[in-house]
Amino acid sequence: MQQNLKIFDKIDRTISTNDSMYQGNEDHYFFVGYSALKCIFFALETSGKDPSQIKTILDLPSGYGRVIRWIQAGFPDAEITACDLDTEAVNFCNKQFGVDKIFSHEDPDKIQTAKKFDLIWCGSLFTHLNSEFWEKFLSFFEKFLNPDGILLFTTHGSYVAFRGQNGFDYGLKPEQFENLIKNFSSSGFGYENYPNTSGYGITLSKPSFVMRLLESHQDFRIILYLEKGWDHHQDVVACFKDTRFKEISSDYCNEFTQLFGR
Numbered sequence: 001m002q003q004n005l006k007i008f009d010k011i012d013r014t015i016s017t018n019d020s021m022y023q024g025n026e027d028h029y030f031f032v033g034y035s036a037l038k039c040i041f042f043a044l045e046t047s048g049k050d051p052s053q054i055k056t057i058l059d060l061p062s063g064y065g066r067v068i069r070w071i072q073a074g075f076p077d078a079e080i081t082a083c084d085l086d087t088e089a090v091n092f093c094n095k096q097f098g099v100d101k102i103f104s105h106e107d108p109d110k111i112q113t114a115k116k117f118d119l120i121w122c123g124s125l126f127t128h129l130n131s132e133f134w135e136k137f138l139s140f141f142e143k144f145l146n147p148d149g150i151l152l153f154t155t156h157g158s159y160v161a162f163r164g165q166n167g168f169d170y171g172l173k174p175e176q177f178e179n180l181i182k183n184f185s186s187s188g189f190g191y192e193n194y195p196n197t198s199g200y201g202i203t204l205s206k207p208s209f210v211m212r213l214l215e216s217h218q219d220f221r222i223i224l225y226l227e228k229g230w231d232h233h234q235d236v237v238a239c240f241k242d243t244r245f246k247e248i249s250s251d252y253c254n255e256f257t258q259l260f261g262r
Contacts, residue, residue, distance in 0.1 A: 007037070007070070007073045007074055008034070008073075010072075010073035010076070011030070011033075011069055011070065011073050012065075012069050012072070012096065012097060013030070013069075014096055015029065015064070016064040016065075016089075016092050016096075018064065018088060018089070018092075019063065019064035019065075019066070019089075021063055021064065021066050022064075022066075029066060031231065032066055032067070032230075032231045033066050033067045033069060033070035034070055035229075035230050035231045035232075036067040036070060036071075036121060036123055036230060037067075037070040037071060037073075037074045039152060039226065039229050039230055039236045039238070040071070040074070040119065040121060040150075040152060041074070042224070042226075043150055043152055043223050043224060043238035044150065046223050046224050046238070047150060047223050047238075047240050049148070049150065051074070051075060052077075053118065053148075054075055054078050054118045054119045054150075055077075055078055055079060055118050056078060056079045056080075056081070056115065056116065056117045056118050056119070056146070057071055057075060057078050057079070057080045057081065057117060057118065057119045057120070057121070058080075058081045058083060058102075058115075058117040058119070058120045058121070058144070059071060059080065059081070059082055059083065059121050059123075060083040060084070060102075060104060060120065060121075060122055060125065061083065061084045061085065061086075061104065061122075061123075061124070061125055062082035062083055062084045062089065062090065062093055063084060063086070063089050064089045064092050064093065065082070065089075065092065065093045065096065065097055067121060067123055068080060068082055068093055068097060068099060069097060071121065072097055072099065075119075078118075078119075079100065080097075080099040080100065081099060081100040081101065081102055081113075081115060081117070082094065082097075082099050082100070082101050082102070083101070083102040083103070083104045083111070083113075084103075084104050085103075085104045085105070085106070087103055090102070090103060090104075100115075102115075106199070107136070108136050108137050108139070108140035109136070109140070111140065113144065115144070116144050116145065116146045116149075117144060117145055117146060117149060118145075118146050118148075118149045118150070119149060119150050119151075119152075120141050120144070120145055120149070120150070120151045120152070121152050122137070122141070122151070122152065122153035122154070123153075123154050123230065123234075124154055124234065125137065125153065125154075126153055126154065126155050126203065126205075127154060127155060127156045127202070127203055127234060128200055128201060128202065128203065129191075129199075129200070129203065130191045130199070130201075130203070131189055131191065131213075134213060135213065135216075138213065138214070138217055138220075139217070141153075142217050142219060142220065142241065145241045146241070147241055147242075147243045147244075148240070148241065148242070149240075149241045150223070150238060150239070150240055150241075151220070151238065151239045151241070152236060152237065152238045152239075153236075153237055154229075154230050154234040154235060154236050154237070155203070155205045155210060155234060155235045155237060156202065156203055156204050156205060156234060156235070157204070157205065157206065157207070157227055157228075157234075157235040158206070158227065159227065159228050159233065159235075160204060160233070160234070161181055161184055161204050164177045164180070164181065164204075165177075165181065170202045171194055171195075171202065172192055172194070172195070172201070172202055173195060176192040176195075177192070179192060180192045180202065180204055181204070183204075184204035184205070184206065187209070188205065188206035188208050188209035188212075189203070189204070189205050189206070189209045190203065190204040190205075191203045191204075207225055207227075207235070210225070210237055211225075214237075214239065217239075219241050219242060219243050220239040220240070220241060220242075221239060221240045221241075221242045222237070222238070222239055222240075223238040223239060223240050224236070224237075224238045225237050225238075226238075
């Protein structure tokens, strides 16, 4: 508890007037960022990775820094990069928090960066993209994640489906959400564009769908799947990039020897 309070004291509480994620409730706004940092620390603990090993971090999409300010407080010695389609948001993060910046692109193959990262946080991107873009962004993250690096991304799962069936429309028309639920129930994945929009909308995905998709990425090892893990709302998936998976290893023997001297 004391550690959490110390991190909160380090938070830059400046909120951009252009930040659409801020809806007037400051407590909730800051809790969302805190919740992301908790998920990151939990994933590191689960994987046996010390936070001090994290030297480079990417937040995509960063927006105006709702999460990045917490990442900065939790990893004060890391080199942090903000990335978003909104160039004004990226420039704000760069100027306000002193982080590096990369401008994103709808096609991840066109994102220009020579960097690689020990940790990638991707909050609320897959929640808005059709499945073909899931594959493209997972490939991007796999490419730019360092060996032994950690990827965390969020999805809309059963809780979002429940909310939608109980009056929260997520910006969709009633018939759209009905179709979203239908596809989610039958195939494990549903997507609907926002009204009068193309290529950007709302998704629903079951854990089984997410797991099948990750199976095609041979270097990813699934660390955890937390339903409602982020802000008691979105599901959180964490993966470890293990490029040595196919090697025959005696690490468990070495660990035992170090512990017990045998």
